[in-house]
Amino acid sequence: MKLTTRQFKQTARAELNDARTQKFLQILPQRLSALRQAAYQSFTDADATHRFGHAIREEVIQRLPELLEDFEKNALANGAQIFWARDSAAANHYIASLAKAKGARYVTKGKSMVTEELGLNEALALEGIEAWETDLGEFIAQLLGKPPFHIVGPAINIAVEQIRDIFLQKGVLREPTLDPVALGKAARQFLRSKFRDLQMGITGVNMAVAATGTVINVENEGNIRLNKSSPRTLVCVMSLEKVVPTLTDALHMLRVLCRSATGQKAGAYLSFDSGPRRPGEIDGPEELHIVILDNGRSAMYADPHTREALRCIRCGACLNTCPVYGQVGGYPYGWAYSGPMGQVLTPALQGLTDTGDLVRACTLCHRCKIICPAGIDHPSLLLYYRHQDVQKNPRLGGRGAALGEWLGHTLFSLAGTRYGYWRLFTKLARLAANRQRRGDWIHGISAYTQGWFQSRDLPALPEKSFHERWEESKKAEDKR
């Protein structure tokens, strides 16, 4: 997937002025947050449940290689085939070659962020294989060529007129209608024929159980179950941090995942696949291929700070609680993962060269950290990225500070660590600031400080500092 994080500010500005985006941002995140809050009340002890989930994800990131080895061993014993992909190119090549070998002219897909990350649809198209998104929101986003707006509702902000037009244009709809239900039914009919004659289906993975070699998917529509049931070949793509130790751990995380994502106790369908269909079964895949994707994660793992972002279970609760996401929506985040989740993942996987604005688009309010069912400390990570950026961390592609910023900080530290310079600096600064005073307030000093003053005023500064007054009063006392 093409990275557009460089246009963060530009896209954010456009979205701030987009009436439709603003309308949905005023409803969707709050509603989902409230549903989550209510759903957590069904736990005996919501806080203990929250902490227990953190402990599971902590264990996952500390025991990651061993868990992956266990998962592989057990998945192979179940009859699944495992492909380890170091990057997008390897994963896409494997999947495209498989589709060709199976004679599939097209494939269908369940909603999966990881295949967005891979840019799988584009890679398959280059090989002459059509990829159909089958989650309704993702299907609409695909037809329109738009990135997902929200992890739960990828096209929830799209105007119904626009959906009607694109459905008519692509032959999904025959008679024009603006009824969302009728539009949904048209998509059902259209995609049903794809499912019925399907050779190969592709899904992501919500959890992979090390102890049993089972892959688990969560959904509401049934498209993932159709992807896993109808075709003869099934490919499940998992980024390597999706593994969990045991089935019991998976059930705990499923409970918090469903509640955090949509406020449901359980998604309509949770499917647990342990290998391909067994002899005598009339449906289900003859071959189950599990692609374990690295794509920068093992490098990210080496750094104990960035490793923390691998806890993420992609529930989207952080999007719904984030005041920045709540203003700008999903598009500015510029890659497969939006909201705070994207702000901690994208820089680690794509480097800081293009994501400087992304890691700074945060007020450090800590709401994401508090709500995160996986125990990620997003604000600390964002501070870490900002620090690594100015420190020119070579692995993360840190850019160093801009000349003006560097000069300012160097001079400041020069003055701040030498008493005489400091006295001189504060005296000059006071003089400069007070020259601009209007009554008791200063509303700006120079063009350089406009940004700082945009949302603040400074009270007028006294003529003399405390130190100066102290010395004067001592001198006066000595004279007496």
Place this chain on the structure above:
Amino acid sequence: MKDSSINSREEILTRLKAAARAPVGPRPVLPPAREYALDAAQMQKLFVEQLKAQGGVAHSVSDSAALRAKLAEICRQEGISRAMAATDEVVETLDLKAWGAAAGVEIFLASDFPERNAYTQAVFDQVQAGITGADFAVAESGTLVLVHNSRQPRLISLAPLIHFAVVPVQRIVPTYEVALEKIFSAGSYPSQVSLITGPSMTADIQATPFRGMHGPQKLVVVIVETW
């Protein structure tokens, strides 16, 4: 391709193992789920409440004769004339073909089809309903647990617009753990286990809720008190 996977595997695991890691501490205390304290009647009540909250329909009947009558009644109301049935240990005992002949519902079984494609065409296009049993029904969220195997094909509970599930009352359990521990304690695991909570749903256009997006529009669960 195989080489690429083997090389990547070594590379990835070596890199992961080379990282300095913290020891894993003990897990925090987690109080048991409330549902374990429920008796059978309370579990049944909770199951039905939760199922309805997710848009499912629940009926309760006294025995298998009453079940047959109930199914016939619903099929009449819904205008169902063709249905596909699983042959799991619950529905197999019902002799649905004979029941269907009397009730005016043509019943298909997966074994009626010579090969997979014919079965797939039928389950997608020719039947209006799927009839299955359930291995477990989980009270905590109103969830059905279906273990897929040769007697419980995957598409019967998924492709038709209506899914009827027959649940003997003693199959209601408090939590997912009780069901899945039983299923996974056998030596080999089933190829697929589905946890079904309500009908197929979406709200992807304008946040307007809509049932039957890809799977069933209606999920009708009939609980049988004496089995």
